[in-house]
Amino acid sequence: MSGFRLTLKAPLSARVDASSLLPEALAGVSAADVAALTVPFGTGVALVGDLFEITAGSDEAVVFSGDPRLDYVGSGLAAGEIRVEGSVGVAAGAGMSGGRLVISRDAGDGLAAGLTGGRIEVFGSAGKNVGGPRPGERQGMRGGVVSIAGRVGDGLGARLRGGLILVGGDAGAGAADGLLAGTLAVAGRLGPGAGRGMKRGSILVTTAPEALATGFAEAGPQDFVALKLLARRVPELAALFGGTLSGRAVRLVGNRLAGGEGEILVLS
Amino acid sequence: MRTRVTGGRVFDPANGIIDQVRDVVIEDGRIIADPGPGGSEEVVNASGCIVLAGGIDLHSHIAGGKVNLGRLLMNEDRALFPEPFGDFCGCGGGRAAPTTHATGCRYSQMGYTAVFEPAVVGANARHAHLEMADIPNIDTGGFLVLGNDDFLLRLIAMGEGQQAINDYVAWMLKATQSCAIKIVNPGGINAFKFNGRNLDLDEAGPFYELTPRRILNTLQRAVTELGVPHPIHLHGCNLGIPGNVKTTLATMGATEGFPLHLTHIQFHSYGTEGDRHFSSGAAEIAEAVNAMPHISVDVGQIMFGQTVTASADLMSQYRNHNIADPKKWIGMDIEMDAACGVVPFNYRDTSFVNALQWAIGLELFLLIEDPWRVYLTTDHPNGGPFTSYPHLIRLLMDKPFRDHHLRQIHKAARSHTRLESISREYTLEEIAVVTRAAPARTLGLKDRGHLGPGARADVVLYEDQPDRETMFAHPRIVMKDGEVVVVNGEIVALTEGRTYAVHPPSDPLMDKRLERWFDEAVGLKSSHYQIADGEIRGGQGPEIVELKP
Numbered sequence: 010m011s012g013f014r015l016t017l018k019a020p021l022s023a024r025v026d027a028s029s030l031l032p033e034a035l036a037g038v039s040a041a042d043v044a045a046l047t048v049p050f051g052t053g054v055a056l057v058g059d060l061f062e063i064t065a066g067s068d069e070a071v072v073f074s075g076d077p078r079l080d081y082v083g084s085g086l087a088a089g090e091i092r093v094e095g096s097v098g099v100a101a102g103a104g105m106s107g108g109r110l111v112i113s114r115d116a117g118d119g120l121a122a123g124l125t126g127g128r129i130e131v132f133g134s135a136g137k138n139v140g141g142p143r144p145g146e147r148q149g150m151r152g153g154v155v156s157i158a159g160r161v162g163d164g165l166g167a168r169l170r171g172g173l174i175l176v177g178g179d180a181g182a183g184a185a186d187g188l189l190a191g192t193l194a195v196a197g198r199l200g201p202g203a204g205r206g207m208k209r210g211s212i213l214v215t216t217a218p219e220a221l222a223t224g225f226a227e228a229g230p231q232d233f234v235a236l237k238l239l240a241r242r243v244p245e246l247a248a249l250f251g252g253t254l255s256g257r258a259v260r261l262v263g264n265r266l267a268g269g270e271g272e273i274l275v276l277s
Numbered sequence: 278m279r280t281r282v283t284g285g286r287v288f289d290p291a292n293g294i295i296d297q298v299r300d301v302v303i304e305d306g307r308i309i310a311d312p313g314p315g316g317s318e319e320v321v322n323a324s325g326c327i328v329l330a331g332g333i334d335l336h337s338h339i340a341g342g343k344v345n346l347g348r349l350l351m352n353e354d355r356a357l358f359p360e361p362f363g364d365f366c367g368c369g370g371g372r373a374a375p376t377t378h379a380t381g382c383r384y385s386q387m388g389y390t391a392v393f394e395p396a397v398v399g400a401n402a403r404h405a406h407l408e409m410a411d412i413p414n415i416d417t418g419g420f421l422v423l424g425n426d427d428f429l430l431r432l433i434a435m436g437e438g439q440q441a442i443n444d445y446v447a448w449m450l451k452a453t454q455s456c457a458i459k460i461v462n463p464g465g466i467n468a469f470k471f472n473g474r475n476l477d478l479d480e481a482g483p484f485y486e487l488t489p490r491r492i493l494n495t496l497q498r499a500v501t502e503l504g505v506p507h508p509i510h511l512h513g514c515n516l517g518i519p520g521n522v523k524t525t526l527a528t529m530g531a532t533e534g535f536p537l538h539l540t541h542i543q544f545h546s547y548g549t550e551g552d553r554h555f556s557s558g559a560a561e562i563a564e565a566v567n568a569m570p571h572i573s574v575d576v577g578q579i580m581f582g583q584t585v586t587a588s589a590d591l592m593s594q595y596r597n598h599n600i601a602d603p604k605k606w607i608g609m610d611i612e613m614d615a616a617c618g619v620v621p622f623n624y625r626d627t628s629f630v631n632a633l634q635w636a637i638g639l640e641l642f643l644l645i646e647d648p649w650r651v652y653l654t655t656d657h658p659n660g661g662p663f664t665s666y667p668h669l670i671r672l673l674m675d676k677p678f679r680d681h682h683l684r685q686i687h688k689a690a691r692s693h694t695r696l697e698s699i700s701r702e703y704t705l706e707e708i709a710v711v712t713r714a715a716p717a718r719t720l721g722l723k724d725r726g727h728l729g730p731g732a733r734a735d736v737v738l739y740e741d742q743p744d745r746e747t748m749f750a751h752p753r754i755v756m757k758d759g760e761v762v763v764v765n766g767e768i769v770a771l772t773e774g775r776t777y778a779v780h781p782p783s784d785p786l787m788d789k790r791l792e793r794w795f796d797e798a799v800g801l802k803s804s805h806y807q808i809a810d811g812e813i814r815g816g817q818g819p820e821i822v823e824l825k826p
Contacts, residue, residue, distance in 0.1 A: 053362060054362040143353065143356065144352035144356060145352030145354070145356070146353060146603075147603060147605055
């Protein structure tokens with residue numbers, strides 16, 4: 010077993026950039042080697058061994074005990090698995106291109122920013138800008154799957170370009186801002202101002218959103234064969250809405266101020 | 278405190294010292310004549326090293342409005358190249374659009390000790406100076422951009438006479454604490470604001486009906502009559518347009534005998550031959566430069582990889598914005614006196630055009646015979662980040678290395694360049710000229726770029742090794758004003774540099790006249806526009822460059 014378990018010795022007193030602690034980077038090294046690595050800590054650096062107790066893992070995965078100041082967990086992950094038993098800070102899984110990241114509690118802002126592939130599962134809630142662009146980027150998440158059991162903050166799926174985001178709880182204000190393509194599914198309520206500048210893509214919800222951004226038009230209830238196919242092909246999407254999709258939904262077309270090729274489907 | 282750098286091979290072409298093993302003695306931040314043994318001295322062993330003066334980059338966009346817009350646009354640049362955590366670093370970073378701290382650190386890690394910002398727009402001059410003051414370990418200076426500003430164009434169009442122009446130029450140089458005049462696309466940026474999309478050397482612009490030639494000649498005369506050491510620093514017409522080699526040659530012929538510096542000439546050396554209608558004009562340009570001793574150039578070599586172009590030439594940046602990579606750009610006006618365009622580029626060796634641009638730059642370096650009139654630049658960040666200089670130096674010094682890279686570029690581009698047939702390799706002496714002695718001379722910095730008595734004690738020790746790229750990327754020791762700031766390519770100390778300016782005298786009546794003009798036409802008062810000496814580098818004040826008699 011080449012994996013490691015990194016248990017924090019004490020709650021973190023400053024923010025840590027954990028982007029270098031990836032399974033690929035740690036494969037084939039000893040626990041002492043891992044302890045001797047440095048990570049950015051506050052405005053300086055710290056030895057991994059000073060912050061974490063390092064033990065061999067039970068499988069190939071890298072397992073962290075979480076902390077809300079542990080940032081960039083799994084950022085840049087291309088293969089392998091990272092599990093966090095607790096919460097993480099900002100930008101977890103940012104720029105991930107493959108592999109799997111599992112967080113047992115909450116994630117901070119910028120979860121899955123610029124994701125291009127792989128899977129992220131969060132069992133608690135997540136902060137702002139889930140699946141959005143990283144600084145300087147024109148597009149947000151471009152592929153992969155993100156599933157969040159709880160609620161998410163504002164700005165869900167901003168400039169999303171591809172992939173699937175599943176939210177078990179409510180979403181904050183301004184979701185799907187400038188969304189380009191891809192799919193959002195929100196089992197709870199969609200916050201106000203969603204869909205501003207949304208060009209294409211789909212948002213699946215169960216309750217009609219209250220205050221969408223200007224530019225949407227209701228096209229009435231329709232039967233969608235595609236929804237039934239989708240439920241069969243993507244079981245986790247169906248599971249989010251109770252196991253089955255009826256195929257019937259009210260279609261809100263928009264955002265017509267940005268081309269109007271997207272849609273919000275209110276499932277019935 | 279006296280320091281003796283001993284045992285190194287000294288290359289000091291300005292003083293005719295080439296590859297001689299001799300001591301360099303430093304006292305109180307200056308180089309002094311060797312007083313002989315005796316007294317208390319700190320000895321720096323330079324055996325196995327070559328000893329050069331500190332590097333000088335006379336054209337690198339390191340401060341000011343457009344540089345900051347570049348940072349804003351290229352956020353990801355800092356994420357990709359963060360500053361290493363440690364005692365001296367830990368914040369900022371970047372390559373194409375580095376933060377001020379990273380700019381100073383990367384430059385001094387290569388052995389550079391002075392860098393000049395070649396495009397300071399008057400309205401942004403205060404910002405540029407504040408940023409320059411924040412760059413550690415290097416001395417700086419700014420070139421003021423004129424040639425598209427309404428007041429000047431109005432003076433020329435109304436036939437006000439050369440004295441009024443001279444007074445205005447002198448007033449502006451002092452007000453903005455700049456050390457030379459730069460012209461960006463003379464009249465062209467103004468024409469762009471009247472929807473002009475190009476303006477050739479002898480084409481009258483809209484509204485003022487002035488030709489770029491007339492604007493150029495007027496300012497050349499002003500700079501010469503005022504005694505500003507550096508000639509007009511010209512970013513000419515038609516940048517980047519295939520066939521612009523004709524314009525560039527015409528510009529060289531239009532100087533009326535005044536000296537002229539043509540900047541990033543690589544972007545101005547394109548022909549229209551071949552089935553792709555894009556070819557190298559380097560041979561014609563080099564021939565002309567060789568024949569005209571009053572012309573100097575810097576190359577603006579392009580280097581493959583991601584960068585961002587930031588230029589006051591909004592006309593050409595607007596032309597290029599469709600090929601931005603990544604797809605984003607900024608174009609803006611600045612106080613109606615200038616403009617700015619910021620467009621990210623990713624130069625690829627698999628692209629015919631980029632590959633040929635790369636070859637054209639190298640051809641220019643190698644075909645222009647006099648190293649005293651060609652300066653090593655990539656027009657940072659427009660041709661590539663300045664951190665690529667060591668690689669560029671190796672391309673110039675190492676023919677097999679150059680041929681190896683030539684074999685990797687776009688096939689069709691290879692057949693359009695004569696680079697393979699050029700056997701010239703730069704010597705260490707020539708590198709010392711193009712990166713040190715020559716830029717110091719053209720800028721009128723008498724105590725820089727050489728190692729003679731009285732010079733600033735900016736001394737760099739490079740370990741002599743066959744791989745020139747490694748050699749010039751990791752100097753053994755860099756001294757700034759006698760203080761060691763870099764050891765084995767790592768920063769060990771941060772010092773504050775100085776800022777160069779020229780203060781030619783102007784008629785006090787020009788003060789009155791400009792006060793009125795600022796009240797009528799500009800967004801702030803003339804008294805607020807002018808930068809006081811005490812504002813430079815937190816009260817240190819500018820270092821005044823002597824005017825030519």
